[in-house]
Amino acid sequence: MTRLILQSALAGLLWLAAAAASGQTINLRMSVKVIVHPGTGAWPPGITAQVFTNAVAAANEWMASYCRGYRYQLTELQAIGGPSQGGTNGPSRWYGLEFRGDPLRRQFFNLATNDTRYLLRFDQINIYVASGFANPGDSGGAMPIPPGETNYIGGQIYADDGAWWIVHELGHFFGLPHTFATQPKDSCTPGDDGFTDTLLDSTCWSNQNQVAQFHFGADYDALNNNQKDQVDTVFFNVMSYHDYTNKNTTENRLTEQQLDRITDHANGDRHAFVGGYTRFVSPSGNDSNSGLVNNAPKRTVLNAVNASASGGGDIVLLRPGNYNERTNFNRRVTLRATRAGWATIGKP
Ligand SMILES: [Zn+2]
Numbered sequence: 191m192t193r194l195i196l197q198s199a200l201a202g203l204l205w206l207a208a209a210a211a212s213g214q215t216i217n218l219r220m221s222v223k224v225i226v227h228p229g230t231g232a233w234p235p236g237i238t239a240q241v242f243t244n245a246v247a248a249a250n251e252w253m254a255s256y257c258r259g260y261r262y263q264l265t266e267l268q269a270i271g272g273p274s275q276g277g278t279n280g281p282s283r284w285y286g287l288e289f290r291g292d293p294l295r296r297q298f299f300n301l302a303t304n305d306t307r308y309l310l311r312f313d314q315i316n317i318y319v320a321s322g323f324a325n326p327g328d329s330g331g332a333m334p335i336p337p338g339e340t341n342y343i344g345g346q347i348y349a350d351d352g353a354w355w356i357v358h359e360l361g362h363f364f365g366l367p368h369t370f371a372t373q374p375k376d377s378c379t380p381g382d383d384g385f386t387d388t389l390l391d392s393t394c395w396s397n398q399n400q401v402a403q404f405h406f407g408a409d410y411d412a413l414n415n416n417q418k419d420q421v422d423t424v425f426f427n428v429m430s431y432h433d434y435t436n437k438n439t440t441e442n443r444l445t446e447q448q449l450d451r452i453t454d455h456a457n458g459d460r461h462a463f464v465g466g467y468t469r470f471v472s473p474s475g476n477d478s479n480s481g482l483v484n485n486a487p488k489r490t491v492l493n494a495v496n497a498s499a500s501g502g503g504d505i506v507l508l509r510p511g512n513y514n515e516r517t518n519f520n521r522r523v524t525l526r527a528t529r530a531g532w533a534t535i536g537k538p
Pocket residue numbers: 358362368
């Protein structure tokens with residue numbers, strides 16, 4: 191009889207395999223291109239390889255805390271442009287410029303698609319850096335948001351060595367809107383991101399009392415723990431714009447629904463950039479589902495395991511509940527529970 195209990199916050203995961211193997215995580219592949227000075231070939235001020243390795247390491251600490259098994263992978267870091275690649279007529283025409291919005295973005299990617307010197311990749315997220323190390327609070331960029339911007343396979347980034355720009359901008363790349371998404375321009379009226387586990391948010395709010403007053407009619411300190419957690423979840427959300435000078439240490443939260451959205455795109459229109467599939471399983475699911483979208487989970491762990499890649503590398507993600515199954519798993523796969531609660535296998 192098999193009896194397994196999974197709880198992300200404690201055990202994290204169980205690795206089921208007959209032999210030692212790697213691959214308990216799924217990589218999100220990042221290709222970074224640094225656009226160098228057209229005349230000297232120098233990198234933008236303060237931009238070094240260490241900036242990116244530090245940023246990826248910091249971002250992976252955040253990602254590990256979400257317990258879904260994704261990791262950022264810096265697959266390559268390349269300098270492009272400079273005097274040997276056409277000077278101001280080559281990729282370096284963008285040096286020091288902002289090209290993150292259309293029509294310049296469209297022009298940039300038209301060139302990148304037709305000019306191999308841009309090193310545009312179709313199986314890695316393309317990150318172009320044309321400016322120096324970002325001042326505190328200024329890191330970020332403009333990553334495209336599917337499904338509307340699926341055709342763009344990368345964007346411009348203002349880099350520093352912290353976690354936020356990676357988790358935020360790649361959050362966009364895998365389908366996340368801002369927490370204040372529908373906030374009207376030039377207005378402080380709170381906006382909605384469509385997720386029911388994040389409160390309406392406004393970019394005008396600069397402290398938690400303002401969030402608390404709007405939603406609960408009281409200051410933060412007067413709230414109960416559940417209310418405080420809701421305020422913190424949006425105020426410290428990766429996809430928000432609060433506390434920006436400290437965002438590399440404070441703005442690190444993503445909710446279960448936000449993480450589900452990332453998986454839907456990592457399994458779907460962004461799968462070319464991702465190292466494996468996650469299959470959802472739920473006590474309310476159905477084994478005729480693919481399990482590849484969060485609102486159509488499979489019902490049994492065994493069915494999800496059998497749908498996973500025979501060579502390993504996939505993750506089966508169990509929604510909270512009991513899975514009354516006694517079975518043998520015959521392939522390498524990682525089982526995970528979510529932070530939402532316990533998942534139990536084999537209890538009658
Ligand atoms: Zn953003």
